Amino acid sequence: MNFLLSFWRSTVGTKVVVAVTGLLLLGFTLFHMIGNLQVFSGPEEMDSYGAFLHKPEILWGGRAVVGTSMVLHVWGTMKLVRQTAAARPEGYRKWTAQASTFYSRTMKFTGPIVLIYFVVHLLNLTTGAEPGHIALHPNYLQTNGVPKAFENLTALLSNPLWASFYIVANLALGVHLFHGAYSMCKTLGLSGQRQLRLARVIAAALTFTVVGGNIAITLACVLQLVK
Amino acid sequence: MRIKLHVWRQSGRDAKGDFETHECPDVSEHMSFLEMLDVLNERLESAGKAPIAFEHDCREGICGSCGFMINGQAHGPQPRTTVCQLHMRTFKDGDELTLEPWRAKAFPVVRDLVVDRSAFDRIIQAGGYISTNTGSAPEANSVPVRKDSADKSFDAAACIGCGACVAMCPNASASLFTAAKLAHMNLLPQGQPERLVRGERMVVAMDVEGFGHCTNHSDCEAVCPKGISVTNIAMMNRGFVEATLFSSPREGSTED
Ligand code: HEM
Ligand code: FES
Numbered sequence: 461m462n463f464l465l466s467f468w469r470s471t472v473g474t475k476v477v478v479a480v481t482g483l484l485l486l487g488f489t490l491f492h493m494i495g496n497l498q499v500f501s502g503p504e505e506m507d508s509y510g511a512f513l514h515k516p517e518i519l520w521g522g523r524a525v526v527g528t529s530m531v532l533h534v535w536g537t538m539k540l541v542r543q544t545a546a547a548r549p550e551g552y553r554k555w556t557a558q559a560s561t562f563y564s565r566t567m568k569f570t571g572p573i574v575l576i577y578f579v580v581h582l583l584n585l586t587t588g589a590e591p592g593h594i595a596l597h598p599n600y601l602q603t604n605g606v607p608k609a610f611e612n613l614t615a616l617l618s619n620p621l622w623a624s625f626y627i628v629a630n631l632a633l634g635v636h637l638f639h640g641a642y643s644m645c646k647t648l649g650l651s652g653q654r655q656l657r658l659a660r661v662i663a664a665a666l667t668f669t670v671v672g673g674n675i676a677i678t679l680a681c682v683l684q685l686v687k
Numbered sequence: 688m689r690i691k692l693h694v695w696r697q698s699g700r701d702a703k704g705d706f707e708t709h710e711c712p713d714v715s716e717h718m719s720f721l722e723m724l725d726v727l728n729e730r731l732e733s734a735g736k737a738p739i740a741f742e743h744d745c746r747e748g749i750c751g752s753c754g755f756m757i758n759g760q761a762h763g764p765q766p767r768t769t770v771c772q773l774h775m776r777t778f779k780d781g782d783e784l785t786l787e788p789w790r791a792k793a794f795p796v797v798r799d800l801v802v803d804r805s806a807f808d809r810i811i812q813a814g815g816y817i818s819t820n821t822g823s824a825p826e827a828n829s830v831p832v833r834k835d836s837a838d839k840s841f842d843a844a845a846c847i848g849c850g851a852c853v854a855m856c857p858n859a860s861a862s863l864f865t866a867a868k869l870a871h872m873n874l875l876p877q878g879q880p881e882r883l884v885r886g887e888r889m890v891v892a893m894d895v896e897g898f899g900h901c902t903n904h905s906d907c908e909a910v911c912p913k914g915i916s917v918t919n920i921a922m923m924n925r926g927f928v929e930a931t932l933f934s935s936p937r938e939g940s941t942e943d
Contacts, residue, residue, distance in 0.1 A: 476927075555759040647924055
């Protein structure tokens with residue numbers, strides 16, 4: 461156990477944990493987006509997909525992986541951001557970016573926005589299904605603990621305010637992923653120039669897929685294209 | 688040409704510093720940046736004022752002594768060039784330049800543009816060496832080295848330890864320096880026996896000095912006068928994971 465502790469204590473070790481959990485979360489967002497495309501196939505498809513996800517093994521297995529990843533990711537990044545804030549107590553009067561980007565420099569701001577998105581999203585569409593829990597939702601429907609996924613989603617996102625929130629939150633997620641999905645490859649040790657160029661392309665493609673898919677679903681709901 | 692300088696002046700480690708403005712009216716485009724400062728310093732001295740302190744030694748871009756920020760760029764605007772090799776023809780008549788020392792908690796300002804970079808020495812002491820019995824130099828080709836390893840190791844060994852990577856990094860991280868020193872040795876056969884322990888110890892030493900962590904901005908690579916690649920950092924990260932998984936705890940421990 462000692463070697464795991466000293467791994468976590470070092471900045472490189474924490475970074476690796478952040479990268480691995482970031483990869484798992486990226487996988488989750490991708491899977492989740494693809495699943496939600498069912499909204500385009502209508503209520504029956506979407507609800508039976510929702511019921512499938514509510515098999516206890518899948519539900520609690522998924523929640524354990526995503527929850528643990530989220531906790532470690534946020535904890536790790538908070539530790540790193542705090543530590544690094546102390547590394548330059550006196551800043552520059554002038555500092556001119558060389559290779560860093562808007563994406564890479566805003567990770568510590570887009571991260572917390574994604575956290576808010578994550579929590580609000582759970583309140584919107586997940587917590588209502590648990591007995592006695594409240595939902596941040598206009599009219600949360602469920603049968604025997606299984607939410608009516610299609611109705612709940614379309615009812616929520618037909619409100620332009622909620623739709624705007626989801627679009628902005630997804631843009632922030634996109635900015636986070638655009639750097640994160642590439643950065644994680646270097647953190648995990650990918651060092652060939654050719655492989656890294658490929659990683660850049662794949663990271664961008666995954667980011668556009670996740671964010672584009674989520675925004676398409678949101679727009680379809682708010683414009684009443686699916687109902 | 689005429690150059691206006693806003694220079695950070697600080698009389699000592701714990702003194703409070705501030706910017707001071709100086710005009711250099713008669714700068715020749717053939718001067719190096721440091722020669723311009725030499726001329727300014729002569730003027731300051733003959734006026735009874737303290738000259739601007741800056742570090743320098745070889746003035747040919749190989750020792751790593753010199754370096755400060757010029758308008759927010761480590762070593763100034765010319766790629767792959769130390770400030771001693773930067774010539775005034777890079778600038779225009781009438782330019783206004785802000786000169787600041789490297790800024791990092793681990794690099795305290797000693798005076799004006801001079802910072803204490805002994806944190807780098809301590810990172811090297813933690814593992815940047817090869818333990819071997821000395822004797823007469825071995826026959827050069829007695830240990831074969833793969834060509835691509837030799838090339839990569841040589842590229843990393845070009846690091847002159849100037850500190851520009853730390854200075855430019857938004858996180859004040861010493862990852863490029865540490866990774867270059869690691870790649871330099873870890874890619875050669877002679878570096879193999881201590882490879883994992885070296886990686887672990889130097890990473891820990893870098894943290895202990897109070898440098899920030901790497902978030903893969905690559906600003907360091909862009910200003911490195913020797914063009915050291917950030918891919919070395921990826922190799923360092925991989926080595927650190929390997930060390931955690933495979934080196935025996937006693938070997939890897941830094942408490943001894
Ligand atoms: C679905 C949610 C999320 C995904 C997919 C995700 C993904 C990633 C990835 C792939 C990285 C790159 C890791 C690396 O450079 O090695 C990263 C870094 C980062 N994440 Fe997230 N993240 C998510 C949520 C969050 C949240 C909720 C926060 C904070 C509250 C956060 C804060 C950060 C920060 C600050 C970094 C930069 C880490 C560093 O210093 O290197 N992320 N994220
Ligand atoms: S003085 Fe030696 S590198 Fe500039």
